[in-house]
Amino acid sequence: NAGVTQTPKFQVLKTGQSMTLQCAQDMNHEYMSWYRQDPGMGLRLIHYSVGAGITDQGEVPNGYNVSRSTTEDFPLRLLSAAPSQTSVYFCASSLPSAKQYFGPGTRLTVT
Amino acid sequence: EDKVVQSPLSLVVHEGDTVTLNCSYEVTNFRSLLWYKQEKKAPTFLFMLTSSGIEKKSGRLSSILDKKELFSILNITATQTGDSAVYLCAVYTGNQFYFGTGTSLTVIP
Numbered sequence: 001n002a003g004v005t006q007t008p009k010f011q012v013l014k015t016g017q018s019m020t021l022q023c024a025q026d027m028n029h030e031y032m033s034w035y036r037q038d039p040g041m042g043l044r045l046i047h048y049s050v051g052a053g054i055t056d057q058g059e060v061p062n063g064y065n066v067s068r069s070t071t072e073d074f075p076l077r078l079l080s081a082a083p084s085q086t087s088v089y090f091c092a093s094s095l096p097s098a099k100q101y102f103g104p105g106t107r108l109t110v111t
Numbered sequence: 112e113d114k115v116v117q118s119p120l121s122l123v124v125h126e127g128d129t130v131t132l133n134c135s136y137e138v139t140n141f142r143s144l145l146w147y148k149q150e151k152k153a154p155t156f157l158f159m160l161t162s163s164g165i166e167k168k169s170g171r172l173s174s175i176l177d178k179k180e181l182f183s184i185l186n187i188t189a190t191q192t193g194d195s196a197v198y199l200c201a202v203y204t205g206n207q208f209y210f211g212t213g214t215s216l217t218v219i220p
Contacts, residue, residue, distance in 0.1 A: 042212035050206060090153060097142050097203060102153035
């Protein structure tokens with residue numbers, strides 16, 4: 001099993017550009033989520049999904065879109081990048097009420 | 112508003128010391144509490160607690176949950192430099208995981 005994979009590992013964007021962060025898991029987990037981590041702020045939930053076709057907003061959803069067309073994939077789209085979106089992004093997956101498995105993270109810089 | 116608060120924010124100890132990290136929570140639908148260790152990369156799972164008063168133990172690390180007082184502690188005995196990390200507490204409510212801001216532990220040789 002590859003677990004949770006994320007691509008890319010690093011990305012630099014200019015303000016206003018759009019991009020998609022990819023996340024995939026091969027553990028047949030129903031629950032997937034996206035977090036951003038900023039210094040002193042811990043992990044903040046952006047969006048999550050409890051199964052294919054179902055997504056919901058977390059604590060900081062503005063500026064981000066998600067979709068869940070398959071159990072395996074949960075891409076995060078930045079619509080128009082802003083410097084405030086400079087952060088480290090983690091994708092995670094789990095079975096219901098179980099521990100989350102985290103991907104390796106994507107370090108995004110918006111200039 | 113659901114929230115998880117960890118204390119202290121940071122801690123510096125000498126090798127061999129014992130440390131206690133705290134996590135308190137206020138959530139509307141508690142299902143479980145989880146502890147993670149993060150060392151400059153993705154968080155790695157330590158414990159999941161669902162029942163009060165039952166200690167989970169793994170080597171020098173242990174954790175316990177008090178559902179009446181709404182808190183958990185993570186103990187690390189005989190600390191080593193490899194224990195230096197950020198320790199994250201999270202509470203699962205049935206649809207979301209809420210994370211605290213973490214406790215940064217530094218162990219000095």
